[in-house]
Structures are given as structure tokens and as C-alpha cells.
Amino acid sequence: MGDHERFWSKTQSDPEGDCILWKAKRNRDGYGVFRWLGKIRLAHHAAYELEHGKSVEGLPIIHSCKNRACVNPNHLQLFTEAELHTLQIKVGEQNQGEQNPHSRLSVEKVRQIRKEAANGVKFVQIARNHDIGQTTVSRIVHRKIWKGIT
Numbered sequence: 766m767g768d769h770e771r772f773w774s775k776t777q778s779d780p781e782g783d784c785i786l787w788k789a790k791r792n793r794d795g796y797g798v799f800r801w802l803g804k805i806r807l808a809h810h811a812a813y814e815l816e817h818g819k820s821v822e823g824l825p826i827i828h829s830c831k832n833r834a835c836v837n838p839n840h841l842q843l844f845t846e847a848e849l850h851t852l853q854i855k856v857g858e859q860n861q862g863e864q865n866p867h868s869r870l871s872v873e874k875v876r877q878i879r880k881e882a883a884n885g886v887k888f889v890q891i892a893r894n895h896d897i898g899q900t901t902v903s904r905i906v907h908r909k910i911w912k913g914i915t
């Protein structure tokens with residue numbers, strides 16, 4: 766069986782949308798995993814590579830559908846860290862003048878905030894650490910905002 770065939774045999778279409786769901790093994794974060802060329806790879810990364818024929822190892826790939834188990838190449842967007850950063854600056858600029866938490870946060874901060882919450886730091890303390898509101902902390906931790914950042 767070829768790689769393409771083997772990969773797609775582990776998927777099924779989503780009855781509720783146009784996602785293609787990974788039905789084999791998933792990791793702790795809910796992403797599909799696929800053993801390929803002797804390595805354990807993220808299934809959505811493998812889907813992107815099979816579709817586009819280039820290596821994306823270690824690069825951030827965002828699910829436009831927010832569905833971590835999805836491997837539909839049309840729902841996968843590749844970003845370099847630099848592009849991701851630029852995107853965030855744009856979001857910040859668009860919302861200038863408004864009280865928008867996006868403009869004051871970076872990927873690193875969001876990751877740090879989620880890490881602190883996972884380690885049991887109270888939201889009020891996290892809010893103080895990062896000079897943001899408690900509501901924003903809660904929305905970040907519960908993935909109401911910055912959902913694409915993992």
C-alpha cells in the first residue's frame with residue numbers, strides 16, 4: 766500500500782461538515798498521529814505534506830475549521846513563525862483604539878498564560894503577571910480566543 770492510500774484509509778468524512786476526520790490514533794492534545802517513514806508524525810502535517818509534496822516539519826499549521834482531528838488539506842494553513850507574528854500585528858492594528866486584548870498579546874504570551882493556568886496559577890495572579898484582565902485570561906485558557914495557538 767502506498768503512503769497516500771495508507772494515510773487516507775485511516776480517515777472518514779465528517780457527516781456534519783466538509784472536514785475529513787482522522788479515525789486512527791490521536792495524541793493527548795487530540796491531534797491525529799501517523800507513523801510515516803519510521804517517524805511518528807502529526808496526521809494533519811502528514812496530510813499537508815502528502816498534498817503539497819514539501820516538508821513542513823516543525824512549522825505551525827493552523828486548522829481553519831478549528832477541528833484538531835481534521836486532516837482535510839483545504840482546511841490546513843501553513844504559517845511560518847514570522848507570518849504568524851505579522852498576522853497578529855495586523856489584527857492588533859485593525860483593532861487599534863478599541864479595547865481589544867489581541868493587540869496586546871503575542872503567541873509566546875498566550876502559550877505562557879495557558880502554561881501558568883495548567884500549573885494551577887490563579888487567573889487573578891496570571892492577569893497581574895501579564896497586565897491584562899481576568900476575563901481575558903479566562904477566555905484564553907478556555908480557548909474562546911486565540912484558538913489557533915497551540
Ligand SMILES: [Zn+2]
Nearest residue numbers: 784830835840
Ligand atoms: Zn476541517
